[in-house]
Amino acid sequence: MRRVSVSWLTPPGDVDDAVRFVPTLPAFDEAFAAFARGTLFAGARGVVAVEDLWPGTELRMADGRLARVVWRGSTVIVPRGDGQDPAMSRLTRIPAEALGLGRPYQDLVLGPHARLVMRRPGMRRLTGQEVAAIPAADFVDGVGIVEVSPPSPVEVFHLAFDRHERLLANGVEVESYHPGPLHALPLRGETMQPFLACFPHVTDLAGFGAPALPRLRLRDLDLIGVA
Secondary structure (H helix, E strand, C coil): CEEEEEEEECCCCCCCEEEEEEEHHHHHHHHCCCCCCEEEEEEEEEEEHHHHHHCCCEEEECCCEEEEECEEEEEEECCCCCCCCCCCCCCCCCCCCCCCCCCCCCCEECCCCCCCEEEEECCHHHHHHCCCEHHHHHHHHCCCCECCCCCCCEEEEEEECCCCEEEEEEEEEEECCCCCCCHCCCCCHHHHHHHHHCCCCCCHHHHHCCCCEEECHHHHHHCCCCC
């Protein structure tokens, strides 16, 4: 089991929080392991670190809008933890300007389940859209973007909004938390109840709304020679 912390915005506008113990399954891991402690976001009142964010905070989206955080989840990555997915022992480090000018504007360390919002010519052919979310770990090349195995525990976070959003982490476009298409969520029966208990701000999975972005793996683009 994994210990996770959740905080959420209640209907009256208050902030509540709780601790849960959840199975070490990928669907649960994805909800908590996107942004390492220290990741910076642009807020309405300036830059704020992910660990200092609380539900109700307004952040600047990639398109310039302000959107309100309604849920924040966090957990601790424990190196070589027993019974966990090996991916949960690895982070992705993107050096300053590895993806272009100001992208990121300073080194960015992402959790194992962060996804970057990317544009590639072949995406429309594959998904019908110009952009897609691709796991940050897919871009590890061992030279510029590298995999990091932390020697000690690291706190990681994820954020959710009223809908699936695109926001900027250290200047790099990333996706907010969304469980993905409901038919593809690999949870059934006894695992669904503890999953929903992690998201008290919604009454059911439909409360997340429709996914705003398709999701791909970088190798999908390799297959058509456009990565």
